[in-house]
Amino acid sequence: MTLNNLSVNEILNQAFTSELDPKMSLEKYRHVAFIFSVLQNSTAILTDLKARKNYIYHGALSAHLGIGEKMTCEMPDSIWEESILKCIHPDDLISKQTMELQLFHYIKNKAPEERLNYYLVMRVRAKAKDQSYFPLELKVFYASSADSIQLVLYIYSFTSPNSTDQNAPGTIINSGNGEVLLNTGFQLKKLLSKREIEILREIAKGSASKEISDKLYISKNTVDRHRQNIIEKLGVRNSTEACHAATLMGII
Numbered sequence: 001m002t003l004n005n006l007s008v009n010e011i012l013n014q015a016f017t018s019e020l021d022p023k024m025s026l027e028k029y030r031h032v033a034f035i036f037s038v039l040q041n042s043t044a045i046l047t048d049l050k051a052r053k054n055y056i057y058h059g060a061l062s063a064h065l066g067i068g069e070k071m072t073c074e075m076p077d078s079i080w081e082e083s084i085l086k087c088i089h090p091d092d093l094i095s096k097q098t099m100e101l102q103l104f105h106y107i108k109n110k111a112p113e114e115r116l117n118y119y120l121v122m123r124v125r126a127k128a129k130d131q132s133y134f135p136l137e138l139k140v141f142y143a144s145s146a147d148s149i150q151l152v153l154y155i156y157s158f159t160s161p162n163s164t165d166q167n168a169p170g171t172i173i174n175s176g177n178g179e180v181l182l183n184t185g186f187q188l189k190k191l192l193s194k195r196e197i198e199i200l201r202e203i204a205k206g207s208a209s210k211e212i213s214d215k216l217y218i219s220k221n222t223v224d225r226h227r228q229n230i231i232e233k234l235g236v237r238n239s240t241e242a243c244h245a246a247t248l249m250g251i252i
Contacts, residue, residue, distance in 0.1 A: 011104065014148035016050040021145075024116070029143060029151055033057045034073070036155050043067070045081055045154040052079050061136070061158055066129035084126075084156065089133060092124040094245050099170035100140060106172065106181070107142060108149060115144045118181075122170030123159065135159050138170075191233055192251060199226045201252050204243040 020026065026048060033044035037057035043065070046055040054076050058068035067083040068074065085093065099120050107115045120140040125133040137159040143151035172181040192200065202212045209223040216223075227239055234245050246252045 011049060011149065014049070016145075016148050016150065018145040018147045020143065020150060021112075024143060026151065029153060030055050033153060033155075036157075038071070040155070040157045041070070042155050042157040043084060044156075045084070047079050047081075047152040047154070048150065049079065049152065050148075050150050053077055054079060054081050056081060061156060064128055064158075065126060087126045087128075089125040089127070095170065096122065096124060096138065099172070103140065103142065103172055104149060107144075112144050112146050115142060115149070117174050117176040118142075118172060119175060120170050120172050124156075126156070192230060192246075196226050196230050196233075197246075197252060199223060200230055200242060200246055203227070203239050204247070204252060 029046055033046045033055060034057045036042045036044045037059040041060035042057075043059060043062045044057040046057075047053075048055070054074075056068070056074040056076070058070055058072045058074075060070050062068035063070050065084065065087050067087065088096070099122055103118065103120045107118050110118075119142075120138075122138050124136050124138050126136045127133055137157045139155040139157075141153040141155075142149045143153070173179070174181065198216065199212055202215065207215070209220050209227070212223045213220040230242050231238065234242050236242050236245055243252070
């Protein structure tokens with residue numbers, strides 16, 4: 001799975017009490033992932049959130065990235081697939097996670113039969129074995145039972161350097177009618193409290209905890225606690241990364 005702490009708790013804490021539609025079973029999704037890896041030479045990753053398991057199908061792209069051999073499959077007992085994540089440009093990782101959140105929040109309240117219509121497509125930069133970056137197309141599909149989003153299918157494929165605007169955000173598409181969703185109504189600012197955003201803005205200005213506490217009339221311990229909460233919510237390692245991530249996401 002390629003979501004960070006921004007969404008992992010919410011997604012993993014779903015009920016998972018009902019089963020997938022037999023017409024679109026886990027085995028059928030595994031076959032779909034395999035077909036993509038063969039026909040498009042893609043790296044296809046199917047994540048079973050309920051079983052906490054990944055199915056990774058390697059095409060020629062995997063060999064180019066140095067993460068697997070063509071026409072092979074891995075089935076780690078984990079939802080984390082670090083090998084491809086470490087190849088993706090850090091800025092693009094944040095953009096991808098942001099768009100995945102938007103897709104999840106948009107379809108979770110849809111009827112189960114409608115959810116399959118929606119998918120995410122975007123461009124990311126990945127690092128090849130020679131350490132140079134090149135463009136990839138990423139498509140993300142969610143499959144659900146009645147009460148939860150159970151499967152996530154990631155398709156990473158080669159794409160032309162000029163196929164899309166490098167700075168364009170991802171796009172959520174309704175494959176049932178071709179509609180492109182420009183606004184899903186999901187607000188990233190809801191990830192952080194008003195106070196946390198206020199403190200993060202001060203951190204971005206270079207203010208130390210004591211300076212922030214004096215300005216906002218709160219204790220230094222309270223500022224430090226908010227710092228830690230921000231880091232955990234954004235799934236980053238320190239305040240510098242938190243400011244960078246929040247800026248890319250439009251939170252500050």
